[in-house]
Amino acid sequence: MNRTLRENIDWVGHVDWTVRDFHGYDTARGATYNAYLVRDDQTALIDAVKAPYADELLGSIAALTDLSGVKFVVCNHAEPDHAGGLPRVMAALPNAALVCDKKCATALSQHHDTTGWKMRIVATGDTISLGRRTLQFLETPMVHWPESMFTYVPEEKLLFSMDAFGQHYATSQRFDDEVPLGTVMEEAKIYYANIVMPFGKQVAALLKKTAGLDIGMIAPAHGVIWRKHIPVILEAYQNWADCRPKPKVLVIYDTMWDSTGRMARAILAGASQPGVEAQLIHIRHSSLTRIATEVLDAAAVAFGSSTLNQGLMPMAGAVLTYLKGLRPVGKVGFAFGSHGWSGGGPEAVNEYLRAMKWEVPREPLKAQYRPTPNVLDECRAVGGMLAEKAREMAADRKVGGRQCNEP
Amino acid sequence: MKKYVCEPCGYVYDPEEGDPENGIDAGTPFEKLPDDWVCPVCGVGKDEFSLEE
Ligand SMILES: [Fe+2]
Ligand SMILES: [Fe+2]
Ligand SMILES: [Zn+2]
Numbered sequence: 001m002n003r004t005l006r007e008n009i010d011w012v013g014h015v016d017w018t019v020r021d022f023h024g025y026d027t028a029r030g031a032t033y034n035a036y037l038v039r040d041d042q043t044a045l046i047d048a049v050k051a052p053y054a055d056e057l058l059g060s061i062a063a064l065t066d067l068s069g070v071k072f073v074v075c076n077h078a079e080p081d082h083a084g085g086l087p088r089v090m091a092a093l094p095n096a097a098l099v100c101d102k103k104c105a106t107a108l109s110q111h112h113d114t115t116g117w118k119m120r121i122v123a124t125g126d127t128i129s130l131g132r133r134t135l136q137f138l139e140t141p142m143v144h145w146p147e148s149m150f151t152y153v154p155e156e157k158l159l160f161s162m163d164a165f166g167q168h169y170a171t172s173q174r175f176d177d178e179v180p181l182g183t184v185m186e187e188a189k190i191y192y193a194n195i196v197m198p199f200g201k202q203v204a205a206l207l208k209k210t211a212g213l214d215i216g217m218i219a220p221a222h223g224v225i226w227r228k229h230i231p232v233i234l235e236a237y238q239n240w241a242d243c244r245p246k247p248k249v250l251v252i253y254d255t256m257w258d259s260t261g262r263m264a265r266a267i268l269a270g271a272s273q274p275g276v277e278a279q280l281i282h283i284r285h286s287s288l289t290r291i292a293t294e295v296l297d298a299a300a301v302a303f304g305s306s307t308l309n310q311g312l313m314p315m316a317g318a319v320l321t322y323l324k325g326l327r328p329v330g331k332v333g334f335a336f337g338s339h340g341w342s343g344g345g346p347e348a349v350n351e352y353l354r355a356m357k358w359e360v361p362r363e364p365l366k367a368q369y370r371p372t373p374n375v376l377d378e379c380r381a382v383g384g385m386l387a388e389k390a391r392e393m394a395a396d397r398k399v400g401g402r403q404c405n406e407p
Numbered sequence: 408m409k410k411y412v413c414e415p416c417g418y419v420y421d422p423e424e425g426d427p428e429n430g431i432d433a434g435t436p437f438e439k440l441p442d443d444w445v446c447p448v449c450g451v452g453k454d455e456f457s458l459e460e
Binding site: 103 | 414415416445446448449450451455
């Protein structure tokens with residue numbers, strides 16, 4: 001495989017073909033942990049890998065250069081999928097200083113025994129000259145951890161962007177033009193939805209800052225490197241950060257004896273209008289990862305739960321808890337569901353929708369035991385209303401983005 | 408005095424406590440924090456804070 005980004009700048013990471021559960025994220029296509037070696041008068045390693053792959057990383061470095069020539073190890077992010085291998089790496093590189101920002105130094109010391117590591121603390125605007133090339137640092141707080149940072153090499157127009165613009169995608173190919181663009185963009189979207197979504201405001205601010213950089217290549221910490229489709233991924237990030245919805249209605253539900261299921265299908269039928277994408281998602285036949293991804297660019301979400309023990313179906317609770325943490329904003333929400341002798345399910349859904357500050361145009365729609373034909377008619381009408389809203393929101397940038405990125 | 412929450416990270420600015428580690432005395436209302444003050448936990452700016460409900 002071609003691992004060379006620029007002359008004397010090489011990928012030295014690990015391809016994780018078999019990982020399918022990345023702290024709960026369903027990594028259906030596996031993952032990569034990208035590390036990069038910049039060989040110059042003084043050589044720098046940009047990031048590391050998960051702990052079990054540290055020796056492989058050191059082997060890849062040794063194949064290119066003498067380990068004693070590595071003078072800097074840049075840590076752009078303290079999360080263990082990148083920094084887990086650092087103790088082994090720092091022990092094997094006798095002349096290397098660990099380069100990171102102040103918050104990262106603290107976080108690393110809370111993960112590892114860092115006594116004995118030579119530390120070089122940097123902040124936004126600081127540079128380190130390697131010889132022909134320069135490392136320039138840009139702190140990126142909360143994209144997606146407090147200590148996150150970008151490293152830019154102006155001479156090569158090369159941005160090491162850490163988790164931003166990444167994808168969990170195992171492949172022998174290293175570049176975006178070597179794989180199908182649809183696959184890369186799908187994985188980039190899944191990644192944004194499940195990792196980056198809560199920090200849309202920070203992403204928007206960051207995109208403004210990086211607009212001032214001359215970027216010819218973006219090397220993220222996961223997946224393929226962007227060199228051909230940079231405008232495509234930047235535009236996608238802008239749209240996601242702006243919470244710009246598509247004319248899309250999701251009907252997400254869990255059901256015990258298919259009463260809530262019947263309501264869900266009636267809402268779907270009502271929402272299936274020209275120019276609107278309507279999707280039906282049964283929670284127990286889907287995954288948290290997929291649901292978050294579909295919510296990212298949906299305009300309207302109808303969410304249903306039957307009532308179990310006076311409350312939510314437990315998996316519906318899991319989905320709502322996950323979504324609330326991801327803070328999708330600027331959506332229209334609607335709660336529905338069935339109950340027997342007590343209420344509880346749809347009401348609990350509604351509380352989550354309100355807690356996410358979504359627009360909730362009406363009270364929950366409930367059915368006792370079985371939805372009557374009247375209730376099903378009402379479901380279809382609500383579906384039509386959501387489709388209409390979704391169309392309006394997608395057409396009007398301001399409506400979709402109104403709670404988003406505005407002071 | 409009103410408390411403010413950092414939206415991305417959840418830190419709560421409590422004016423009764425201030426942020427002494429970063430030179431903000433106890434008793435400083437949120438509105439009086441300098442413009443370049445950042446969240447001591449995650450580093451984002453004042454405009455990322457909202458009134459605690
Ligand atoms: Fe991360
Ligand atoms: Fe990562
Ligand atoms: Zn914060």
